[in-house]
Amino acid sequence: xxxxxxxxxxxxxxxxxxxxxxxxxxxxxxxxxxxxxxxxxxxxxxxxxxxxxxxxxxxxxxxxxxxxxxxxxxxxxxxxxxxxxxxxxxxxxxxxxxxxxxxxxxxxxxxxxxxxxxxxxxxxxxxxxxxxxxxxxxxxxxxxxxxxxxxxxxxxxxxxxxxxxxxxxxxxxxxxxxxxxxxxxxxxxxxxxxxxxxxxxxxxxxxxxxxxxxxxxxxxxxxxxxxxxxxxxxxxxxxxxxxxxxxxxxxxxxxxxxxxxxxxxxxxxxxxxxxxxxxxxxxxxxxxxxxxxxxxxxxxxxxxxxxxxxxxxxxxxxxxxxx
Amino acid sequence: xxxxxxxxxxxxxxxxxxxxxxxxxxxxxxxxxxxxxxxxxxxxxxxxxxxxxxxxxxxxxxxxxxxxxxxxxxxxxxxxxxxxxxxxxxxxxxxxxxxxxxxxxxxxxxxxxxxxxxxxxxxxxxxxxxxxxxxxxxxxxxxxxxxxxxxxxxxxxxxxxxxxxxxxxxxxxxxxxxxxxxxxxxxxxxxxxxxxxxxxxxxxxxxxxxxxxxxxxxxxxxxxxxxxxxxxxxxxxxxxxxxxxxxxxxxxxxxxxxxxxxxxxxxxxxxxxxxxxxxxxxxxxxxxxx
Numbered sequence: 001x002x003x004x005x006x007x008x009x010x011x012x013x014x015x016x017x018x019x020x021x022x023x024x025x026x027x028x029x030x031x032x033x034x035x036x037x038x039x040x041x042x043x044x045x046x047x048x049x050x051x052x053x054x055x056x057x058x059x060x061x062x063x064x065x066x067x068x069x070x071x072x073x074x075x076x077x078x079x080x081x082x083x084x085x086x087x088x089x090x091x092x093x094x095x096x097x098x099x100x101x102x103x104x105x106x107x108x109x110x111x112x113x114x115x116x117x118x119x120x121x122x123x124x125x126x127x128x129x130x131x132x133x134x135x136x137x138x139x140x141x142x143x144x145x146x147x148x149x150x151x152x153x154x155x156x157x158x159x160x161x162x163x164x165x166x167x168x169x170x171x172x173x174x175x176x177x178x179x180x181x182x183x184x185x186x187x188x189x190x191x192x193x194x195x196x197x198x199x200x201x202x203x204x205x206x207x208x209x210x211x212x213x214x215x216x217x218x219x220x221x222x223x224x225x226x227x228x229x230x231x232x233x234x235x236x237x238x239x240x241x242x243x244x245x246x247x248x249x250x251x252x253x254x255x256x257x258x259x260x261x262x263x264x265x266x267x268x269x270x271x272x273x274x275x276x277x278x279x280x281x282x283x284x285x286x287x288x289x290x291x292x293x294x295x296x297x298x299x300x301x302x303x304x305x306x307x308x309x310x311x312x313x314x315x316x317x318x319x320x321x322x323x
Numbered sequence: 324x325x326x327x328x329x330x331x332x333x334x335x336x337x338x339x340x341x342x343x344x345x346x347x348x349x350x351x352x353x354x355x356x357x358x359x360x361x362x363x364x365x366x367x368x369x370x371x372x373x374x375x376x377x378x379x380x381x382x383x384x385x386x387x388x389x390x391x392x393x394x395x396x397x398x399x400x401x402x403x404x405x406x407x408x409x410x411x412x413x414x415x416x417x418x419x420x421x422x423x424x425x426x427x428x429x430x431x432x433x434x435x436x437x438x439x440x441x442x443x444x445x446x447x448x449x450x451x452x453x454x455x456x457x458x459x460x461x462x463x464x465x466x467x468x469x470x471x472x473x474x475x476x477x478x479x480x481x482x483x484x485x486x487x488x489x490x491x492x493x494x495x496x497x498x499x500x501x502x503x504x505x506x507x508x509x510x511x512x513x514x515x516x517x518x519x520x521x522x523x524x525x526x527x528x529x530x531x532x533x534x535x536x537x538x539x540x541x542x543x544x545x546x547x548x549x550x551x552x553x554x555x556x557x558x559x560x561x562x563x564x565x566x567x568x569x570x571x572x573x574x575x576x577x578x579x580x581x582x583x584x585x586x587x588x589x590x591x592x593x594x595x596x597x598x599x600x601x602x603x604x605x606x607x608x609x610x611x612x613x
Contacts (some may be wrong), residue, residue: 040430046498047437050444050458112345119342123335131343138354140551140597142559144569145586148351148579149360172349180552183344207338229503236445241565243574254448287456292552294449301443305435311433316510 021096051058051298058082058292077124078288085293088260097301098235101163101252106227109181110169113226114219117185118172118211122197132186139179142293143240151243165244166234174242181226188222191214228312235301254297260290277281365584384584392409395585398564403592406557409497414546415554417501421508422538443503460492500556504549511545512538540609547604551597558593 052072058081060074065079085091093310140261143150154165169175192215202212216223243250329337368380388395424434446448515538523533539546559566565585573582 008584037429040423040428040434043498044430044433044437045425045566046495047440048481049461051440051501053458053461054453099339112349116346121338123342125336125339125343128339128343129348134355135346140555140593141354141590142555142566142586142593144559144566145590146357146361147569147587148573148583149357149365151573152360152579153352153357159483162401169349169353171345172348172353174353176351179530205477207342211342225506232442232445236449238448239570242570253519257448290452290456294452297449298443305439305443309436309439313434316506317513319584 038040051302054291054294054298057288058085058295060287060288062286066276081288082296085260085289085296088255089253089293089296090248090251090259091253091256091296093249094251094256097163097250098253100233101166101241102234104163104167105137105170105175106230107228108167109175109178110223110226112171112173113178113181114185114216114223115211117182118189118215120182121186123207133175135179135182137179139172143176147240147243154244159244161245161247161250163250166237170230176237177229181230184226185219185222188219192218195224218292220311221318222286224308224312224315228308231304232301253300257290257293257297260293285291329434356422357568361583361586364580365587367580369580380580385588386583387581388585388588390598398568401588402563402565402592406554406596409493409500409557410550410553412493412497413501413504414549416497417504417549418508418542418546420501421505421512422534424505425512438505441499444499447449460495493599500553502552503556507545507549508542511542526538543608547601547608550600550604554596554600555593 004158019181056072056074059077059079060081061078116135120128150165154160159165166175170178173179196214196218197210200214205213235252236254238254241255245251245255251259326362365384366379368378368383381540403501420434420438424431428434444453512546519537519541520533528536557563569582569585570591572578572585
């Protein structure tokens with residue numbers, strides 16, 4: 001009788017297939033495999049598409065944009081778009097601001113959230129469960145609910161138009177999605193064996209030294225995961241920076257993107273006046289330049305992710321981050 | 324013999340408090356304090372904007388939100404509707420993709436790198452630019468072309484193809500928003516020991532059965548976590564009209580007290596929804612005894 005294929009995939013990844021089948025079963029299996037691979041191709045495509053689009057469009061000229069036959073391969077690599085975007089986005093300044101803001105925030109998150117989570121996870125003291133619930137609340141409550149008093153407090157303290165309101169909370173376990181990182185670290189710390197700390201205690205480590213020398217080095221996975229997430233979220237954050245920073249010289253890089261239009265307005269040659277309606281039309285700002293701008297904004301993040309990606313995924317696949 | 328100093332337990336407690344001290348300070352200044360202030364603010368009226376002076380106004384702001392302001396309720400309903408539609412789809416799809424990445428398929432390495440890409444786009448300016456150029460719809464058009472040819476859909480009749488169309492239109496956005504969920508599921512899948520699967524295979528279970536009897540129960544806590552995360556994510560999303568509305572109300576029109584009231588309504592609602600979800604799902608969480 002005909003049996004269908006049973007493909008066993010062992011942990012080693014080798015495919016051991018027992019094929020005892022008729023032709024019909026064989027073709028059915030082939031169809032199934034084709035379907036699955038088409039589905040996978042689709043998924044990869046959906047994930048990659050925005051990047052491909054951004055990248056390809058950024059090299060197009062005006063003519064290419066209007067030309068409907070040109071979709072994936074521009075006529076030539078019109079890299080001038082990048083120069084234009086670079087100039088009008090005040091890229092170096094924005095990059096500097098973003099790097100400082102994101103870098104310090106990530107540092108703050110890693111240091112404070114692991115510290116706090118360690119205390120919550122491994123030390124029993126009255127109130128620790130309530131505190132953890134409040135930590136979760138800090139993640140659930142959107143920043144919009146408390147933005148007004150925060151704005152009032154910060155302006156009273158003179159912190160407006162600086163990166164302080166964005167960075168200082170991260171060193172205390174708050175900030176953008178800080179509660180989530182405390183959660184991640186806590187789950188991880190709850191899973192480490194007691195023997196580790198007991199050995200440290202026997203060797204004479206106090207609590208802080210145990211944290212610094214023993215716990216922190218083994219938390220590499222959680223640190224990586226938190227770092228990547230914090231980096232991505234802080235780099236692309238637009239709500240809080242928009243509230244606290246209003247001087248264009250201190251905008252982070254993503255905020256410079258919509259500012260391109262305003263910047264171009266200051267330059268005479270960038271616009272043409274339509275003789276009939278009297279409206280201003282941007283002469284050099286087109287979709288390609290905007291896309292070049294977005295590529296510039298995303299590029300540092302993309303590079304950082306590609307560099308960290310391997311350790312990031314390896315860490316997750318080995319130890320996991322949640323119990 | 325008198326012991327000086329604290330007992331070991333008391334010492335541990337003290338150390339615990341020291342670890343948590345930064346958080347407690349932060350909570351006071353960056354969370355609880357502003358929360359209370361915001362609460363008070365939502366019940367008052369600003370007399371002088373510059374000096375932030377307030378006077379008590381009772382429920383006036385809340386009444387304004389529900390009764391007077393025509394734009395608030397429809398926006399709110401739209402946000403809620405989006406949440407209800409997107410959340411199950413995101414959770415289901417991210418589970419599917421996480422399982423896919425976990426298995427040994429040929430292009431697995433590519434998946435592992437690529438699935439996180441849309442998260443890099445974030446939900447801020449870059450995303451807004453892309454959506455402005457309707458990249459998400461373009462993606463769907465091409466992807467749809469590969470998988471499901473248009474002609475086949477038309478064959479099924481207008482009703483079904485309409486539903487499928489609606490579904491596929493959202494699909495791109497849903498997949499783009501699934502990055503972190505896929506991550507969480509991947510981590511959760513690691514926690515399932517392979518011996519369970521081996522034992523099941525010995526008892527001749529099929530892949531389908533193994534999914535329902537082993538995988539799903541073992542990651543049910545992660546499913547709950549993902550549902551909660553997705554709900555929160557959709558509520559604090561940048562394209563969310565309510566978020567924009569609060570920003571405008573607070574900083575463009577400078578009606579701080581109204582913005583505070585709306586923020587609180589929003590939060591209470593999220594809280595209620597999460598409470599319901601949690602209560603409903605608690606029955607289905609399979610607890611692996613620790």
